[in-house]
Amino acid sequence: MVLPKEIEKLFYTSDPQQMILVMDALESVTNGMENAALLEDAGRIPLDSPARPFVDLVFAIQSFYVNDPEGVEKYLQAIPPNSLPARLKPLLRYLCFPSASLPARGIDREIVRAIQQRKGELESTLEEAEKYLSSGQEEPFSDSIGFLIREIYIRYPEWAKKLALWALDCLNQKGWDGSLFKDHLRLIFGEIEAVRLQAVFAIRRNLPGSGERWSVYLLKVLCSGVKEEAEVEAAILVGLYAQRNEKQLQAQEEIIHLLQKEYPFLAQKYEDIFNNLSNIPAAHSNEKTEGKHPSGKNRPIQLELFSQ
């Protein structure tokens, strides 16, 4: 490792062991081979040591690589302005905070260029989808989001589902048909899960037909006959909630029939409740109705999106 003269001097004017330790720590965080024991030892260097600003720089760089901008700022604040590591403050701030200005030094720009790889394919796909959304192009929007969901499903299954609901929300707000996107959901998640996601979205937005959509989900679950009793019961409870203002459940007879066949205990427990749904106290009138505009008028809703 070739050291700049100003840093080399510190090996003679301060504790050389401490300087060796911080240089090793710097090497470990900048080459992606972090050594936890080494970093712990470096962290013990006293605050008044001339090597200490280098320790804070090491931890600032480490925070940068784990995408922790607050951590970067905390360590940068600890670096005295007249120290050599302070020369890297503008660069690290620029790398972490989009609002920071690009440092003027050529060496900083060289690091920026080397460190920032070109955008990833998935990041670009998301940007493209957002462009299609703002320019009103439903098909490419649906295809891009469908592609993205498929690509992230294995690594980030929860985010795949969040993205699906976000896209359903976008389609609904635009008043788009959504059938192409619904096909994508079915191919990615399978029929039952695709129906559940659409029903959850409809219930969350309090859309007309949300209870009916949940009954479709419940029927599919019952027909599959592979769910645990607790899961079927939970699905029944969501169905009751979604249809709390109705006189009876959608497809009630079929649901009771399938329960008797596959889950007799649940049939016995819920049959009377289904038959007396109208006697259950109605929901509070102050409940938020997200399916309506603040004006009180119904939002433009494409029911086809939530149809079978």
Added chain:
Amino acid sequence: MEDELYSKIKEWLNETGLPLPLETKTEEKLRKLVSPEIVSSLEPLRNLLKPKPSYLGPGIWLRAMGQPGTEGEEHA
């Protein structure tokens, strides 16, 4: 933070007076069944999708420390 829809369903069940005490297992399933929430921002996803920054080794960082700063920047 508790899921809003999950809380609403539990609250509604309590209000109805239905004889439906939720067992822990059913509660867990219920929570999962109504997930996920509708996100208002995709920023956390965007951060996940960003490629990791390249590791450059210590040389260039040391070189950057060895060069004086320019006017207007914080430097030694």
